[in-house]
Amino acid sequence: MKRIIIATKNKGKVAEFQQLFSKKGIDVLSLLAYDDIPDVEETGTTFAENAILKATTIANMLHETVIADDSGLIVDALNGEPGVYSARYAGEGKNDQANIEKVLTKLQGVPFEQRTARFHCTLAVAKPNGDVTTVDGVCEGYITEEPVGENGFGYDPIFFVPEKQRTMAQLTKEEKNEISHRAKALQHLLHIWDKLFEKENES
Numbered sequence: 001m002k003r004i005i006i007a008t009k010n011k012g013k014v015a016e017f018q019q020l021f022s023k024k025g026i027d028v029l030s031l032l033a034y035d036d037i038p039d040v041e042e043t044g045t046t047f048a049e050n051a052i053l054k055a056t057t058i059a060n061m062l063h064e065t066v067i068a069d070d071s072g073l074i075v076d077a078l079n080g081e082p083g084v085y086s087a088r089y090a091g092e093g094k095n096d097q098a099n100i101e102k103v104l105t106k107l108q109g110v111p112f113e114q115r116t117a118r119f120h121c122t123l124a125v126a127k128p129n130g131d132v133t134t135v136d137g138v139c140e141g142y143i144t145e146e147p148v149g150e151n152g153f154g155y156d157p158i159f160f161v162p163e164k165q166r167t168m169a170q171l172t173k174e175e176k177n178e179i180s181h182r183a184k185a186l187q188h189l190l191h192i193w194d195k196l197f198e199k200e201n202e203s
């Protein structure tokens, strides 16, 4: 396989997938390359449901194998919020800064050791024949009191990564791709990659 479609319009995700797949010699094509693909409504209540929804809808539309990513931030002191609603936590506008402010406001006064959180990523691979496979990846950390760093996207500036002693937004793309929820999920997918596509390789 020389090219894979990622069913996303999120530029941050696309850049990370491009770097991760380049190691395998695979080009990434995203929905940013298409003018006429509407957003898939994320009506699921779990990351897996939404990832499967996005992957199967786009695979049916394009008649090609596609990967979809549904991901988000889970904050323990907020009973798991923003969770599957991470992209639209502060409203439908998908405003990263407003989402960050909402999390920080809700966590005001919560001490550092209780600000535990994790990023979760579910990847769904959907084939045009209806086969679907999912894998997951998780990255543990803490929510800071203020945004720090310019890199990455979404909640990266308020997510402190203990093993790097910096926020996710202070890491280079390469460093984030060593430890992130997305990179871990993709590692799991790459482990089963040949098995997933063996019938296609034979024919």
Ligand SMILES: O=P(O)(O)OP(=O)(O)OP(=O)(O)OC[C@H]1O[C@@H](n2cnc3c(O)ncnc32)[C@H](O)[C@@H]1O
Binding pocket: 007, 008, 009, 010, 013, 042, 069, 070, 071, 072, 073, 086, 087, 096, 099, 119, 152, 153, 154, 155, 156, 168, 180, 182
């Ligand atoms: O559905 P697509 O088109 O893929 O793009 P999206 O931005 O809507 O993506 P999701 O529905 O999966 O929502 C995930 C949200 O969780 C946050 N998020 C996911 N991965 C992240 C990461 O690596 N760093 C920071 N925030 C992340 C970010 O706010 C995303 O918008």
Ligand SMILES: [Mg+2]
Binding pocket: 042, 087
């Ligand atoms: Mg989305």
